[in-house]
Amino acid sequence: MSGPRRAAPGGRARVLLGLLLALLMLLPFVVNPYLLSVLTLILYLAYVGQAWNVMMGFAGQLSLGHSLYVGLGAYVSAALFVHYGVPPALGFLAAILVALVFGAAIGFLAFRFGVSGVYFALLTIAFAEFTRIGFDHFDWVGGSGGFFLKVAQRDYNDLVNLRGSPEMFYYLLLAMTAGCFLLCHRLMQSRIGFYWLAIREDQEAAQAVGIDVFRYKMLAVMLSAALASLAGVFTAFFNNNLFPFQIFGIEKSIEIILGPIIGGLGTLFGPILGAFVLTVLAEGLRGTMEALGVVLPGVKQVFYGICLLFVIMFLPHGIWPSLRRRLGLDSDGGR
């Protein structure tokens, strides 16, 4: 139960978020390269989780093929860079544009013709899969053999061309994650956010109070796709190699959605918390197995499954809603 609305929890949430951001900004100065790579992975999953959460958590539209937008963003920006020398600082616009076109196409097909629920989720998988197969045979970007960016180790950080140190990538991702959080926060305090929640809860009732359901669902899908494509741009230039089966694979889509589900669907902080918990546990498990000298392929997936099982059994709304209550942050800052 949320009590009467007070100003205090919102203020406290803001202070805590500020402290967290400060901590994340300072960490690269003290951690070793391995921990920095783990932190980067956490932020990456937090970012894509937030992007996916816009569609599912806020507007209630289940996408199981979100790797589609990540992959498109990655390939578009990388291809422009490799073939035409367009820097990602410009290429990201093209990445967004392509993701928007795909998002709009899927949304239009589904929402115009009344495809919803499970069938909508299947449609998103289908799009991701046939795009993967398409890229497997798309020789201009290497086909199934992979597409590679030249790894040029430089002494300075070049944000325009996204060439530089792991620290640069970490801070870029931190900025993206914080920006995405602020954007979601603003949206959820606006008419758009209220309309998305109404659509998630009951479409017919939403329509009866004057909401153009088609338009707001399209908005959610397209925004979510655009945000996810930026994660793709990051991936391409961070990893310097792209393989269709890796980036468009259903495993990637599942990885995107686990964080928000475990952290708390439809909450602002859930995707970030979920990414943290999941990555820390998975890395901890990997470290322990390594130390014990045990080699078990696929153990990470099994572990993800167990995490999901526990959260669904004991915290069906995710970790964040109950943690939020315990921290006394309820009724604001959270959603």
Added chain:
Amino acid sequence: MALLEVRGLSKSFRGLKAVQDVSFDVTEGEILALIGPNGAGKTTCFNLIAGVFAPDQGSVRLGGMDITGLRPDQVCRAGIGRTFQIVKPFQQLSVEENVIVGALNRLHDVGAARERAREILEMLGLAAKRALPAASLTLPERKCLEVARAMATGPKLLLLDEVMAGLRPTETDHMVGVFRRLNEETGLTILLIEHVMRAVMALAGRIVVLHHGETIAEGGPGEVVRDPAVLECYLGEEAL
């Protein structure tokens, strides 16, 4: 002046004529009740007005503007608010947020919508529950919330689909009081479907009776309950 003009409305579902050539007017400021036995076509009639289905024939005009075949959200923006026979609250949202969503139909700023929502909740006696999730309300409270949310959209005409069903007599009397006050104080025009005759007689200035999708009687409450055709098909001989 007629606020709502329904003319020759017809709708069939796979050959079943749910509504046949139904016409009536709702005058500005009045409360009109639509009654009739189960399956008479009352809810279909509502759904045709509210834009859930497009009619096969006929037209619906609101304040002189043709709204036939518009989508539900367009009909709402044109000025018709509705409640559902089976209530549809936004379960995980708080009572206040439910009403805010309604108020955003006219007010684009969330702060202003929140203020409006609070006024409406105050008026309907739900203010004490405003921070609770809608899922935690009792049935009478949910019905009340349904009305609050529809009211918040700023309608010229309110369509109430069996809001009294499932309420105890004292609760019915409370709701009757609420609608009376809304009607008298704000001049809100109301079209209601109702089986609870106690509420119909207390509220309605006029009654339209449907049977097998057709209008069989229309008039003041006093006349309609004495109409032999109405007695036969709906109220029963012993009603008098």
